[in-house]
Amino acid sequence: MRLINILPLLPLSALGAPTDSDADQLDKRQVYGVTSKYCSTASGGLCYLQYFVSQNSPTYRIAIPSDATQNSAYDVVLQVIAPNALGWAGFAWGGSMINNPLTVVWPNGQSGQATASSRWANSRTLPTVYTGATLKTLSSSRNGTHWSVEVACTGCSKWNNRGLNLNGPSTFSWAFSTNQVQNPGNSGSSFAVHTSSGVFSQPLDYGKNTKTVFTNYINKKP
Ligand code: HEM
Ligand SMILES: *[C@@H]1O[C@H](CO)[C@@H](O)[C@H](O)[C@H]1NC(C)=O
Secondary structure, eight states, rough: OHHHHGGGGGGGGGOOOOTTTTTOOTTTBBOOOOEEEEEEEGGEEEEEEEEEOOTTEEEEEEEEEEOOOSSSOOEEEEEEEEEETTEEEETTTTSSSSSSSSEEEEEEESSOOOOEEEEEOOSSSEEETTTSSEEEEEEEEEEEEEEEEEEESSSSSSEEEOOOSSEEEEEEEEEEESOOOOOOTTOOOEEEEOSSSEEEEGGGGGGGHHHHHHHHHHHHHO
């Protein structure tokens, strides 16, 4: 049929493929997702850069203080909302499995408790515990469909001579597994390789918060 001949000339958007106005900045490994600004009254007005791929993947939300400066140490907040089918979910602050801080979270039992683990990988094998970043669990929960964990991280904004980009897009990556970790109550637990992983790039602007809002939020929690 003749129509087929013109299809390659059409922009992808005409075929309903996902588009992104920042497409030329995207990493080749990019997994299409939807980024947006998410603000929560339950979080004292805290706003996050939210990244959503699909109902079967975790949603990741990142918040930072607006007075943060490039390559300096400042606390960051990460919220992960995962379908109950997932055993663990990981977030890589520099966009790669290796050579950047990894924050890995998983549920611990059926009652909403969770474990957060700071990790680092020098190779693509089980990441080891990373003491260069420390995590404080702000909240965790579980219902019939999802488990969720929110942490404040000290040490995830900068590492070696790199850090989150505050002057343009930051590249993050994520991974998760449908298998549970070996010892859910232990932040040093081993676990098996991801069943899915991906990358996205986005400026952190959506997740910037006044210092007061940010500090009040991370300090009011246990
Ligand atoms: C037992 C633990 C793990 C093992 C054995 C493992 C192994 C691997 C291997 C072999 C690859 C390259 C092949 C591929 O692309 O599939 C890979 C890629 C990847 N892994 Fe892991 N991984 C583990 C945990 C993690 C964790 C906790 C994260 C946290 C975010 C992570 C993030 C990624 C990402 C984003 C990629 C693709 C991009 C890249 O290579 O940086 N992995 N992993
Ligand atoms: C279950 O928990 C998730 C994450 O907190 C939330 O987004 C969702 O609305 C909750 N579902 C119900 C039915 O309460």
